[in-house]
Every structure is written in C-alpha cells, then in structure tokens.
Amino acid sequence: MTGPTLPAWRQSWAALAVSTASRVVLGALALLIAVSVLPALVGWQSSVVMSGSMSPVFSVGDVAVVRPVAVSALEPGQVLLVDDPDVPGQLRLHRLVAVEDGGLQLKGDANPAADGSLVDPATVHGVVTIGLPLVGEPAVWLAQGRVLPLAGTALGLAVLLALALVHRRPDDEPPAGDPAAGRAPAVRSPRALVRTLRRGTVLSAVVLVSVTLPGAAAGFSDTAPTPALTFPVADWWNCPDVAGSTGARAARYYRLQESRGTTATNTGTAGTAANGTYSSTGVSYGVNGPNCGAGENDAVRLDGSSGAIWTTQAVTNPQTFSVQLWFSTTTTRGGKLIGFGNGGDGSLSGSYDRHVYMTNTGQLVFGVYSTSIYTVSTPRAYNDGNWHLVSATYSAGTGLRLYVDGALISSGAAPAAENITGYWRIGYDNLNTWPSAPSSNYFSGALSQVGIYATVLTATQVSQAWAITR
Amino acid sequence: MTRVRPRRPSRRATRRGLVLSAAGALALAAGLVWQSAYAGFTDTTANLTASVGTGTVVLTNEIEGLAALSLPDMRPGQSFTECIAVTYTGAPPATVKLYGKDRSQSATGLTSNITFSWTAGTGGGVNDDCAGFVAGGVTTSTSMSSFPTSFGSGQLAWNTNGGGVAEKRTYRFTYSLSSSAPASVKGASAAITFVWEAQQR
Numbered sequence: 001m002t003g004p005t006l007p008a009w010r011q012s013w014a015a016l017a018v019s020t021a022s023r024v025v026l027g028a029l030a031l032l033i034a035v036s037v038l039p040a041l042v043g044w045q046s047s048v049v050m051s052g053s054m055s056p057v058f059s060v061g062d063v064a065v066v067r068p069v070a071v072s073a074l075e076p077g078q079v080l081l082v083d084d085p086d087v088p089g090q091l092r093l094h095r096l097v098a099v100e101d102g103g104l105q106l107k108g109d110a111n112p113a114a115d116g117s118l119v120d121p122a123t124v125h126g127v128v129t130i131g132l133p134l135v136g137e138p139a140v141w142l143a144q145g146r147v148l149p150l151a152g153t154a155l156g157l158a159v160l161l162a163l164a165l166v167h168r169r170p171d172d173e174p175p176a177g178d179p180a181a182g183r184a185p186a187v188r189s190p191r192a193l194v195r196t197l198r199r200g201t202v203l204s205a206v207v208l209v210s211v212t213l214p215g216a217a218a219g220f221s222d223t224a225p226t227p228a229l230t231f232p233v234a235d236w237w238n239c240p241d242v243a244g245s246t247g248a249r250a251a252r253y254y255r256l257q258e259s260r261g262t263t264a265t266n267t268g269t270a271g272t273a274a275n276g277t278y279s280s281t282g283v284s285y286g287v288n289g290p291n292c293g294a295g296e297n298d299a300v301r302l303d304g305s306s307g308a309i310w311t312t313q314a315v316t317n318p319q320t321f322s323v324q325l326w327f328s329t330t331t332t333r334g335g336k337l338i339g340f341g342n343g344g345d346g347s348l349s350g351s352y353d354r355h356v357y358m359t360n361t362g363q364l365v366f367g368v369y370s371t372s373i374y375t376v377s378t379p380r381a382y383n384d385g386n387w388h389l390v391s392a393t394y395s396a397g398t399g400l401r402l403y404v405d406g407a408l409i410s411s412g413a414a415p416a417a418e419n420i421t422g423y424w425r426i427g428y429d430n431l432n433t434w435p436s437a438p439s440s441n442y443f444s445g446a447l448s449q450v451g452i453y454a455t456v457l458t459a460t461q462v463s464q465a466w467a468i469t470r
Numbered sequence: 471m472t473r474v475r476p477r478r479p480s481r482r483a484t485r486r487g488l489v490l491s492a493a494g495a496l497a498l499a500a501g502l503v504w505q506s507a508y509a510g511f512t513d514t515t516a517n518l519t520a521s522v523g524t525g526t527v528v529l530t531n532e533i534e535g536l537a538a539l540s541l542p543d544m545r546p547g548q549s550f551t552e553c554i555a556v557t558y559t560g561a562p563p564a565t566v567k568l569y570g571k572d573r574s575q576s577a578t579g580l581t582s583n584i585t586f587s588w589t590a591g592t593g594g595g596v597n598d599d600c601a602g603f604v605a606g607g608v609t610t611s612t613s614m615s616s617f618p619t620s621f622g623s624g625q626l627a628w629n630t631n632g633g634g635v636a637e638k639r640t641y642r643f644t645y646s647l648s649s650s651a652p653a654s655v656k657g658a659s660a661a662i663t664f665v666w667e668a669q670q671r
Contacts, residue, residue, distance in 0.1 A: 020487040027495020086621040116667040220670035232659040234543035
C-alpha cells in the first residue's frame with residue numbers, strides 16, 4: 001500500500017513529545033472513567049456530586065465511588081450515599097455525624113446544621129471509598145442544560161485525540177483492523193477514516209457512560225428551630241373547677257344552672273343531702289350569667305320580694321368558713337346575698353350572721369356576731385349591673401376578709417361567729433339591727449356559682465376564681 | 471566522542487514514548503484518586519466542624535437559641551396568636567419549609583385537641599408581635615397530632631432567591647384548644663419544636 005509521503009513535521013521529536021503528553025492526559029482520563037464505572041461490576045456504585053454542601057472534600061462535578069456497607073459497620077465520620085429522606089427518588093451524599101434511635105443523622109460539611117430528617121439505615125447505598133475529581137462535570141452540565149461547556153469538552157477531547165495522533169513514523173502504517181490504541185491512523189484511506197471514527201465513538205461512549213452516573217443532590221441546607229414550645233392546659237376550665245381545686249374543695253357548691261325549680265343541686269363534697277331549695281315563686285331560671293365557661297354561663301334571677309334559696313341540712317356552729325358567689329344587680333333596696341341562720345325551710349331566722357349583704361346604696365357588708373356585731377364593708381357600690389365576684393372568708397385567726405372581683409377590699413378582726421346550729425341561706429334572711437341594713441331582706445338580682453367552704457380561701461385562690469372568667 | 475542525535479525519533483524512541491505515556495497516564499490517574507481519597511472522607515474526625523462560608527445556606531429565626539418557652543394556660547375554645555420572623559441568607563436559591571419535631575404530650579389525646587394555624591406574610595414579627603403583619607398566602611390549619619415532622623411534608627414552602635441577600639418572612643402562628651377537649655387533659659401539657667428548614671433547590 002502506497003500513499004502520499006508523510007509530512008516531515010509529523011515525524012519530528014516535537015510531534016512525539018506532543019503526542020506523548022496528550023496520550024498521558026487521555027489515558028489518565030480513561031483510567032479515571034474506568035475507575036468510576038468498573039466498580040459497578042462488583043456491586044459498587046458511583047454518583048456525581050451535584051452541589052457543594054460537602055465542600056471542600058467534594059466539589060460539584062466530582063464522582064464518588066461508594067462501596068456497600070453493612071449497617072453494623074456504619075461509623076460517624078463516614079461519608080454516605082443515601083436515598084434523600086426529603087425528596088423521593090433523589091440521592092444525598094452527606095457525612096454521618098451520629099447514629100440515633102430514629103435513624104442516621106447526616107450533615108453536609110459545608111452546612112451549618114445537621115440535616116433535618118434522620119435517614120433510615122436501610123436506604124444507605126454505601127460509604128464513599130474513592131473520590132474522582134471533576135470526572136462527572138459533564139453530568140452536572142447536562143443536568144443544568146449547559147450546552148456550551150459540554151460542547152467545549154467534546155471539542156477539547158477531539159483536539160487531545162488529534163494531538164495524540166500527530167506523531168507518526170513512515171513505516172508505521174498498521175494492517176487494516178489493527179486495534180492497537182495510541183497508534184496513529186492514516187487519514188489517507190476511507191478504511192482508516194472508519195477506524196478513526198470507530199475509536200472516537202468508543203471514547204465518546206465511555207465519556208457518556210460517566211455522564212449517565214446518578215447524581216447525588218448533596219444539597220445545601222440549614223435549619224432554624226424554635227426552642228421547645230410547651231402548650232399547657234389550664235387546671236381549671238370553668239368556675240366549678242376552681243371550687244374543686246385541691247385544698248379549696250367546697251362542701252356546698254350550687255352552680256345555679258337549673259332550668260327549673262325547686263332543687264338547687266349541690267355539687268360540693270356534702271353531696272345531694274345538702275341540696276338547696278328554690279322558693280316556689282320569685283325565681284327566673286336560665287338567665288345570662290358570668291363568663292364561667294362552657295355549660296356554666298347561666299344564672300338565676302331573684303325578684304327581690306319572694307325569690308330565695310335555702311338549705312335544709314343543719315350545720316353546727318361553723319367557725320372557719322368562706323362564701324363566694326357571683327351577682328349582678330341594679331337594685332337600690334339592697335338585700336342579703338348569702339348568710340347563716342336558724343330559720344328552717346327558708347323561714348325568717350331569729351339568730352343570723354356570717355352574711356354578706358348589700359346596702360341600699362350598693363355597698364357590700366360582711367359580718368359575724370359574737371356578743372356584738374363585727375363587720376367589714378366596701379367603700380364603693382356594686383349595683384352597677386355588671387357581674388361581680390364577692391368572696392368572704394372568716395376564722396378567728398384570720399378575721400374577716402372581704403374580696404370583690406378577686407381583690408381584697410376590706411378586712412378586720414372578729415373573735416368568733418355566733419354559736420348556733422343553722423342553715424346556709426341565699427338571697428333572703430333577716431338583717432334586723434345590722435349596720436346600714438337595707439330596705440329589703442330579699443335580694444333583687446341575678447346569682448350564680450355559689451360556693452360555701454369549710455376553709456379560709458387564700459388570696460391566690462380568690463384571684464384565680466376571678467381570673468377564670470377573664 | 472559525541473553521539474549525533476538523529477533528526478527524527480527512531481522506532482525505539484517512539485516505542486519508549488508509548489510506554490511513557492501509558493505509565494504517565496496511570497501515575498496521573500492514581501495521583502488524582504489517591505489525593506482525593508486522602509482529602510477527608512476516610513477521616514473520622516476531620517471536617518465535622520461546619521464552615522459557614524459563601525455558598526452555604528443560613529436560616530435563622532428570632533427565638534432560635536432561647537431556652538424552652540412555656541406559653542400561657544389554655545382553656546377549651548381559647549386561641550392565642552404569635553408572630554415570628556424567619557430570615558434566609560444564602561447564596562443558592564432554596565426552598566424553606568416548616569415542620570415540627572420532638573412532639574410530646576403528658577395526657578393522651580391532647581395533641582389531637584390542639585390546632586395549629588400558620589400563615590406566611592410580611593411585617594410584624596418583632597418580639598412575637600403581629601402588629602403590622604400582612605398575610606401573604608394561604609393559612610394551613612393542622613392538629614398538633616398530625617403536624618408534619620419532616621421537610622418532605624413540610625408546610626408553607628417558600629422559594630428564596632438566594633444571592634446572599636437577607637430575605638425575611640414573617641409567620642403568624644395561632645394555636646387553640648378545641649372547645650370539645652376532654653376533661654382528662656386538664657392540667658396536662660404538650661410540647662413541640664418548630665423547625666424551618668432551607669434546602670437548596
């Protein structure tokens with residue numbers, strides 16, 4: 001086979017040097033690609049790094065070759081390729097920082113915080129064993145749709161290939177079909193051209209294989225957690241809850257939520273034996289009450305002339321007690337809100353004290369009797385039509401304390417309460433001879449949530465009872 | 471006596487060139503592989519410290535890092551509202567989502583009786599104050615028991631532009647206790663940690 005004489009420059013030392021250098025680069029590239037692809041034959045896996053969250057160890061375009069690893073062999077510090085716990089179908093390449101009960105805690109080296117989601121150990125593809133710089137860059141460009149660098153790389157490869165083939169010796173024409181690589185093909189015959197094209201295709205295919213490696217979207221990420229937030233539920237949801245709280249359990253508690261008479265049910269510890277009785281006339285049921293919580297917002301209205309509530313369970317000489325109730329009135333004739341007397345079945349008592357009553361001008365008075373009358377009273381009037389909480393406590397040690405709307409208004413000493421056996425009375429009873437006694441013994445107004453305690457309510461308990469309605 | 475260097479490389483020199491390029495390619499490839507293998511990923515301690523530099527994603531909220539917060543007592547039917555600002559400062563564009571972690575309750579059924587409503591918007595958010603808040607989208611309403619617990623199912627996805635410029639968003643948070651909550655949850659409490667997570671997109 002004869003042909004045109006080879007140009008002299010292609011047989012020169014310079015041509016040999018250039019070709020050798022180009023072959024070094026091409027060969028290295030081929031080896032790198034082989035290293036990134038061949039481990040698949042033994043079940044390893046390669047992945048192109050698609051983001052910089054593992055920098056500086058991994059940069060975008062690097063290829064990580066991972067080796068399958070047993071779950072028991074996982075150790076913090078290893079870089080793992082895992083299924084992305086947040087984005088189905090994607091891979092994530094991050095460093096294992098902790099093995100926790102719920103899974104593996106991973107973190108990108110360049111991320112300020114660990115990943116938010118734990119990783120199921122079953123989704124670990126392997127631990128990174130080999131890192132290949134920049135080989136996967138074409139995959140990144142392809143994923144980003146950047147044609148220019150892809151074309152540039154192809155061009156660069158073509159140039160390298162051409163340079164690798166520059167040097168030739170005159171007696172170097174190989175027989176047709178000789179696959180020896182690195183030998184310069186002659187561009188003189190169609191057969192040689194086909195051979196060159198075939199080799200170029202093989203090289204491109206190898207490059208393409210590297211391009212089709214799955215990308216691991218390592219992904220920059222950060223988390224901004226709040227502190228642990230605690231959502232507490234109140235101990236008390238309504239007015240009766242307050243009365244039932246530890247240490248202040250009412251013996252008698254009349255919610256006054258009835259829709260008809262004549263029983264005012266006692267929900268306190270004394271039980272139904274201490275139920276109250278509504279008078280047969282003068283009581284309106286189910287009127288609007290204070291804001292005491294769902295199912296507790298009703299009240300009864302007494303008419304100021306015959307409406308009253310009494311109890312029939314006798315109580316012997318209580319010397320420590322508290323009474324508490326809600327009222328709303330605009331009356332100018334006063335009346336007894338609550339008290340203790342010896343009159344049975346709601347009749348007028350001959351002996352009576354431990355009572356809270358309203359004067360004609362709307363002030364509240366709380367007092368006990370022990371050879372003489374002891375009282376405390378409020379400077380301001382409360383017959384303003386609003387709902388008010390009045391709380392009155394007594395013991396010989398703590399004396400008389402009168403609270404309105406959760407706040408202590410007045411207090412004073414008293415040696416004892418009258419030594420009688422009697423009944424608790426609501427809305428009516430005798431007030432004869434007491435200071436500023438009102439025109440009416442009957443109270444005209446609405447009442448709700450009446451509690452009678454065998455203890456002295458504390459200021460805290462009183463203010464909590466008020467707060468429940470705010 | 472000096473040897474005259476031939477004008478052209480001999481057949482032997484050419485063959486040496488081929489061997490040299492094969493060896494050189496192997497050395498270059500091996501060097502690159504080994505160099506990167508030593509770069510850190512076989513090390514169990516190196517590079518565990520986060521380096522916050524350009525290209526990273528930084529997400530903050532104003533109450534991050536505070537001690538645990540206990541909110542006011544709730545009664546059935548009551549609701550409370552707070553606002554919180556979240557700032558993204560990162561180079562890459564990212565998606566920010568909200569989810570919860572470390573959820574707990576001291577009485578069975580409490581978390582299913584607490585409802586969380588979140589609205590994203592702008593303005594407000596200073597010291598949890600909602601003054602000036604302007605809603606900028608939908609409101610999600612989820613019971614605490616079914617509140618998402620991972621980025622994948624996170625709420626109120628927010629696509630940031632990146633570029634290292636601080637981007638701020640305010641979130642209005644309303645929580646309430648169901649008016650039909652059972653008495654068994656009186657005095658109980660539930661807890662959760664909210665997490666905003668930014669992931670590069």
